[in-house]
Amino acid sequence: MSGAISGYMVFAWSGVLLFGLGLFGFIAHRHLLRRLLAFNIMGSGAFLVLVGLAQDGRGVDPVPHAMVITGIVVAVASTALALVVFRRWYRASGRTDLPEDT
Amino acid sequence: MSLRTVFAGLLCLGVIIALGWAVLERPMPEENLPERVAEAMPESGVEHPITAVLLNFRSYDTLLEIAVLLLAVVVALALREAQPDRPEQMGLDNPLLRAVMAWLLPLILVVAGFLLWAGSYQPGGAFQAGAVLAAAGVLLRLAGVTTAWLDNATLMRAGLALGLLTFLGIGLLVMLPGVPFLTYPAEHAGALILLIELTLTLSIGLTLISLFRLTPPYADDPDDARRQETPKP
Numbered sequence: 001m002s003g004a005i006s007g008y009m010v011f012a013w014s015g016v017l018l019f020g021l022g023l024f025g026f027i028a029h030r031h032l033l034r035r036l037l038a039f040n041i042m043g044s045g046a047f048l049v050l051v052g053l054a055q056d057g058r059g060v061d062p063v064p065h066a067m068v069i070t071g072i073v074v075a076v077a078s079t080a081l082a083l084v085v086f087r088r089w090y091r092a093s094g095r096t097d098l099p100e101d102t
Numbered sequence: 103m104s105l106r107t108v109f110a111g112l113l114c115l116g117v118i119i120a121l122g123w124a125v126l127e128r129p130m131p132e133e134n135l136p137e138r139v140a141e142a143m144p145e146s147g148v149e150h151p152i153t154a155v156l157l158n159f160r161s162y163d164t165l166l167e168i169a170v171l172l173l174a175v176v177v178a179l180a181l182r183e184a185q186p187d188r189p190e191q192m193g194l195d196n197p198l199l200r201a202v203m204a205w206l207l208p209l210i211l212v213v214a215g216f217l218l219w220a221g222s223y224q225p226g227g228a229f230q231a232g233a234v235l236a237a238a239g240v241l242l243r244l245a246g247v248t249t250a251w252l253d254n255a256t257l258m259r260a261g262l263a264l265g266l267l268t269f270l271g272i273g274l275l276v277m278l279p280g281v282p283f284l285t286y287p288a289e290h291a292g293a294l295i296l297l298i299e300l301t302l303t304l305s306i307g308l309t310l311i312s313l314f315r316l317t318p319p320y321a322d323d324p325d326d327a328r329r330q331e332t333p334k335p
Binding site for chain 1: 109110111113114115117118121128135136139151152154155158159160163164167170171174175177178181182199225227229265300306309310312313314316
């Protein structure tokens with residue numbers, strides 16, 4: 001419990017907040033672009049938690065750091081893919097949201 | 103404020119509290135990973151622990167990651183617009199950007215090369231270098247510079263697959279003396295990792311550039327698209 005407010009934990013706490021914020025945006029918004037942004041904020045929160053907790057006590061743990069950089073690259077690629085799919089959806093239907101949401 | 107927003111707010115507050123509690127009350131991991139990584143560093147072929155984890159100790163993750171990137175770009179290629187991207191007509195008409203690009207491009211390439219090389223002993227590596235390369239490609243596209251080799255479908259696909267194929271090939275090749283998949287011999291690990299990182303950089307850069315170029319900036323309006331699809335009299 002002693003490490004609750006030490007320096008590196010700022011990253012983990014920020015990550016927890018970002019994750020919750022992103023989740024709220026993901027549920028509250030219907031526009032697909034906003035949802036994609038919210039999802040990315042959730043992802044950034046998860047990365048921050050991993051990076052923050054990896055600096056606990058026994059020195060920096062490189063394994064979560066390597067996992068986070070892998071995750072960032074995959075997140076960038078999936079975001080770009082989602083944008084391509086959204087644009088096709090918009091051109092096909094003229095909608096910016098999914099019909100199940102309304 | 104709709105019921106949905108209130109519900110979402112309450113849910114997310116709960117999630118934040120639960121996550122915060124989990125972060126506070128986390129158990130100390132029994133395995134001392136930093137120590138084990140430090141012990142294995144001399145056999146890794148590189149001097150930076152994160153690069154060693156990425157490309158040696160847990161190279162399976164990185165192999166699958168580059169496979170995911172290839173998969174994303176293949177799906178995006180399958181879904182792309184029928185019309186090709188035409189940078190010379192659709193680039194920004196900005197002489198300043200073109201002039202600055204002439205100065206920036208060599209610098210960007212040098213930075214990408216440095217990041218790739220630096221990965222073996224300090225933060226850096228294939229992903230950062232690939233992202234910098236992709237930035238150069240995106241800037242070129244925005245400046246409206248025609249890059250014929252990017253439109254050559256065969257070359258492009260070969261470049262996109264190069265990273266994964268090299269990684270897989272080296273992973274299989276090291277199995278010849280009878281060791282498990284992706285276990286590099288300690289004396290050649292440095293050179294093999296550099297070769298993998300070089301091809302990964304190229305493929306990651308090309309993947310990001312293709313994902314950007316697959317969505318030409320026009321005809322997003324469905325009505326415009328329909329008008330374009332009807333043949334002109």
